[in-house]
Amino acid sequence: MRSHLLNGLTAEHYRHSVTEGVERVAAKLATTDRPFTGVQVDDLTPRVDAIDLDRPLGDTAAALDELEEVYLRDAVYFHHPRYLAHLNCPVVIPAVLGEAVLCAVNSSLDTWDQSAGGTLIERRLIDWTAERIGLGPAADGVFTSGGSQSNLQALLLAREEAKPGRAGRRTGDALGELRVFASEASHFSVKKSAGLLGLGQDAVVSVPVDRDKRMQTVALAHELERCRREGQVPMAVVATAGTTDFGSVDPLAEIAGLCAQYGVWMHVDAAYGCGLLASLKYRDRLAGIERADSVTVDYHKSFFQPVSSSAVLVRDAATLRHATYHADYLNPRRMVRERIPNQVDKSLQTTRRFDALKLWMTLRVMGADGIGELFDEVCDLAREGWRMLAADPRFDVLVEPSLSTLVFRCVPAAVTDRAVTDPAEIDRANLYARKALFASGDAVVAGTTVAGRHYLKFTLLNPETTPADIAAVLDLIAGHAEQYLGDSLDRAS
Structure with missing residues (x-):
């Protein structure tokens, strides 16, 4: 069995096995003519x-x-x-190469003596990202498994900074007085994090959004004032730069002003919108992010990296101490005095993959402008798709896109002819269309609920998708929805 261990003696076996695997995947990619086969769970299990x-x-x-x-x-x-469904991107080849290298070497990024150069590469990429955001010279951060973990760590730091009795913060008697403010379109991980941090999900105050699904700052100001008036402690405001459902970007500069006025930690969840950091055309949509106390970025969304590749950035490196624990067998305190760079001092994880290598290889081969061009392409595609939907009487489209997401629903001819008037039946037609499309394997789209009604969603993260692809998928959706309603009318007659 030692012949399967990767070492100097088995290098040729490694080369042969990996080459064989790569050839299989390459052949599959070259011949795949649809995003899914339509296999059913009962068939595959x-x-x-x-x-x-x-x-x-x-x-x-x-x-x-x-x-x-x-x-x-x-x-x-x-x-x-x-494939037009979720926040999943095709990946760039330099990142896949980085993945192959990091798996084989298998560095662990918790301590210097397990990673050496890997530690320095990760730190350099954190500095690079912080510079792109504009957080300032005291900024720092660490790679994470994804946006949910990044948001959790950011809110942990915010909680510790806002604990009752801490200097410069309002005093109180219990963690139960702390409040987190996020828009009603924010990611579910905000409430999940509040629960994990002992605050309870009810500690998250849901702030209304405007017609573009952006946080209403007037409503935020009202909630912050009410919180103070009732003796509670504003702990953090979570602004979203790229909501999951709509791709909307909250008014970051206005939110930053309110956070400064009330002395509240500002966290920006830019898991989706971080691609704007490399954008050549739309960078201004992140105006105000430089004033954040912490920022979540998911390179595995809009930087076209393989899962997982995420990070949490902070304005003040000192706040990362709230995630620090010293173990004598791993990172004893003396290592701090000796200036040994142990990344575990900043992380919620101990053993941690060298995921930073994927982004490093991408930047060294393609450059940031190359990433930005790809993200700009999908943003442009979304605008074209929005124009198509707005001009098509078969569809009702909601929000003009800020990034690359389109939310819409099919309104078949049976509805416009008033043969069908029940909104619930239209919901069922759209849900049926999505399921039928998935079962066919011809395309994959997502769904969501808006104001109690079922909508469909395109999340466009593939620069190879064309307006013709969008038009073809819309025709398929309309066909399935009309078939459902036609069958429904036949059953009712």
């Missing part, structure tokens, strides 16, 4: 369950053949131009 994991195949080629049957054949392929 028995195939996976039938595999006896205690009886190894003993051969790489055989294992890859089996993998083709249970995974590669039926995977959902984000690189396909008609």
Whole structure:
């Protein structure tokens, strides 16, 4: 079995096995003609369950053949131009190369003596990102597993800074008095984080949004004032730069002004909108982010990186101490005095992958402008898609896009002819269309609920998607919805 360990003696085995795997994936990518096969869970589950994991195949080629049957054949392929569903991006080749390297070397980024140059590369990328944001010379941060963890860590720091009795903050008697403010369109991880931090989900005050799904700053000011008046402690305001459902960007500069006025930690969840940091055309949509106390970025969304690749950035490096714990066997306090750079001092994780290498390779091969051009393309595509939807009587589109998301619903001819008047039936038609499209494998779209009604959603993160792709998918959606309503009318007659 030692022949399967990666070391100097097995280098040729490693080269052969990885090459064989890469060739299989490359062949699959080259021949995939739709984003999904439409396989049903009840069909795939028995195939996976039938595999006896205690009886190894003993051969790489055989294992890859089996993998083709249970995974590669039926995977959902984000690189396909008609995958239009969630915040999943096709990945750039330099990042995939970085992934291959980091897996093989298997550095752990918790301590210097496990990573050396990896530590310095991650730190340099944190500095680069902080510079792009404009956080200032005292900024710092650390890579994380994703936006949810980044938001959790940011709110942990905010909680510690706002704890009752801390200098410069309002006093109180309990954590139960702390309040977090986020728009009603913010990510669910804000409430989840509040629960994990002992505040309770009710500590999150939901601030109304305007017609463009951006936080209403007048409402925020009202809630902050009410919080103070009732003796509660404003802990943090979470502004979103790219909401999951709409891609909307909150008015960051106005929110920053209110946070300064009330002495509240400002966190910007830019998990989606961080691609604007590299944009050549739309960077101004992040105006005000430089005034944040902390920022979440997900490179694995709008920087076209493989999962996982995220980071949390802070204006004041000293606040990261709230995530620090010294263990004698890992990062004893003496290492701080000796200026040994242990990233675990900043992180909620201990063992941690060298995910920063993927972004490093991307920047060294493509440059930031190359990333920005790709993100600008999908933002431009979304605007074209919005114009198509707005001009098509079969569809009702909600918000003009700030980034690359479109939220809409099909309104078939049976509705405009008033043969169908029940809004719930229109909801069911749209839900049916989404399910039927997924089952066909011809395209994958997402769905959401707005004001109690079911809507469909395109999240456009593939620069290879064209207006023609969007038009074709819209025709498919309309066809499925009209079929459902036609069948429904037949059943009712």
